[in-house]
Amino acid sequence: MKIEVFAMERMQSTWENLVEFNLSESGVHPMRVAELLDTDAERADLLQQEICYTQSNGTIELREAVARLYPGTTVDHVEVTNGGSEANFVVCWKLLEPGDEVVMMVPNYGQTLGLAKAFAGTMHDWPLVADDGARRWRPDLDRLAALVNARTKLIVLCNPNNPTGARIRASELDAIAAIAARHGSWILSDEIYRGAEVDGQETPSIWGRYERAIVTSGLSKAYGLPGLRIGWIVAPPSFIASSWSYHDYTSIAPGALSDRLARVALAPARRTRILDRTRAIIRTNLPVMTDWLSAHGEEFDYIAPEAGAIVYVHYRLPVNSTLLVNRLREEKSVLVVPGDHFGMDGYLRIGTGSETGYLRTGLNRLRELLGSLAAEAGR
Template sequence: MPHRPVSTSSRLAEVRYEIRGTLSHRARDLEAEGRRIVRLNIGNPGAFGFEAPKHIRESVTRSLPNSEAYCQQQGLPMAREAIAAQQRMRGSLSVDAERVFIGNGVSELIDLALRALLEAGDEVLVPAPDYPLWTAATILNGGKAVHYPCPAGRGHLPDVEEMAALITPRTRAIVLINPNNPTGATYPRELLGAIVALAERHQLVLLADEIYDGILYDGARFEPLAALAGDVPCLSFGGLSKVHRACGYRVGWFSVSGSRARVVDMLHAFDLLAALRLCGNVPGQWAIEPALQGADTISALTAPGGRLHDSRRAVLEAVERSRFLRVVAPAGALYAFPGVDTALIPDFDDEAFALHLLETEDVLIVPGSSFNVRYRNHFRITLLPRAEVIADVFGRIERALVRTAEVRSTARQVA
């Protein structure tokens, strides 16, 4: 009797993560052939020459002798207190160290939080476009991701009435990503307040992905959700990966705000799940206190004349020159989410274009539909390359768009 392949979970059929998916594997094959691929698919500062600040690197090095034992499952006490202090400074007065959980990046903690919250069939409102881990983790924990639209025509912001219409008796939580990945949108205070009121009315948990909280451009403001949520249960996620350019440290956290009576069972569940994986990476946790209490090292990069600001400007200028592209200027985070004018290229397909761009121009982007939207005319790029690289890349993108438009035009004429 022939051996059959081992079957895997049916839930994986619904999971997408094209940021490191098929196109990235193809890029790796091309690199093995000797081609030089410009990888714009992932927000990985160290891969583009950014360095973690010296003071947090030195703290990790100095503390290595004290890092060889497991720590408490929630994380090092001094690190948790530094996170709690930051939250209280931002207006979330109910947060103390006992309400902070440190893990191996925000990714691990998203999974942990949803595992604690969801029964099979429970629903979570997730923005579209989203960071696809939120949808994947919801599915893998037995839930259903219900996407609320954040279209370019509204500056990639949601409409609270549309969100309310999606709520059912099975809805458990609302996810917000602010500043947003992939669009760079930042949420105004009034909109956040309306979402808090919606969560209060329907007794939902707020899940605020705020990993890009310090990466802002041209006067944009970051409004922490927990400060507005008051007694409403709110999990605020942050970490070292982006603002502090320390992705490889794998250090993330979330803090839990809201009235004690409403969050006590969640805290017990989070503690149990944290204990089951023993603890987060200990060496990286020594970087948390100096990162949060030390010098601001990100603002110089995002201010005019800073490297990230220059790269963002290069994207906006390239889109302005393009015959085919439009974009909502990112107000924060490390990405832009350009769209292709489908009046000029009817039947544009983002996945087919991304593959064509990779094969012909050696540029790797992420198709917009990978971020759980129904339209197929957007793509995401990271702002991390230097401005001159961005300008060169968009020249290649424009050449590929010209070819795509010509192929579509020829096909229509033949038809």
């Protein structure tokens, strides 16, 4: 089976550790092990952890911790995976067959797009609408109703959305579920940015709204723990029982150390502290970003993100986004994501989750490059 190149991950994997300023990340600056484990007892426990094959779908304790986040679920609704990306992979692989159709919220993280095209063959874009009046990116429910038909196996959401940072409202999720129910389509909602809201109001989940709802998520974004590679699937127990056997073919099990550290992270008081840290970083840095944008207001427009450490910016310079990003990397050693990677030239996705000084310097360098490009364009 052929699969298209996942352009954004390929670019990040190639360059993120080579540039001086990596503003291509969508999560917050990662935590250190020492910050996560703040008691001697927890450190001692970690050192005693056998480096074994752990429970392959996640330890019961970890699945209980995940189940606490989704009302009405038990450990049998949860499968722990290596990152949100393995969760998405397993769900798409299990569900999609040639001849199926997928309706994909766009713009979106490119993984499910590539998987949908490879496994199912037919994918329909379902674009979020930039609603200037409401200053939000919103789902177009009429359009969704027109796209979903009897062949629609899966509707894919990303909520909060990467790259726009948009949050889908509870009433909109109910309407999406009602449209899916007309043809018995599954809904996959990637909720990995849930918990990283700027205003602290947790994004509503698709969970509990529809019997064929599947949530994927993990610790990489809202928790600032991407190196643990811990993600999960939450779905009806019969789905999980079957998807677990797909997981046997991918990575078998999460890492034993990661499972232990994830249990620590999801203990209720610790979880609250971690999400507070994330929101504090986002609230500190978002104004740095928006002040920078306002200072050059005639060159940009954007809708402020509701969640996530990202800003999706439309720029007016007549320069292709991949070309702009390549020049920025080559000339200024700064990495951001071009709109081309989301099928939207003229945009940049800029990560705001790093240390504030680092962000400022990266933005100053972007400013310098934009100055050069404007001069070249005779502006």
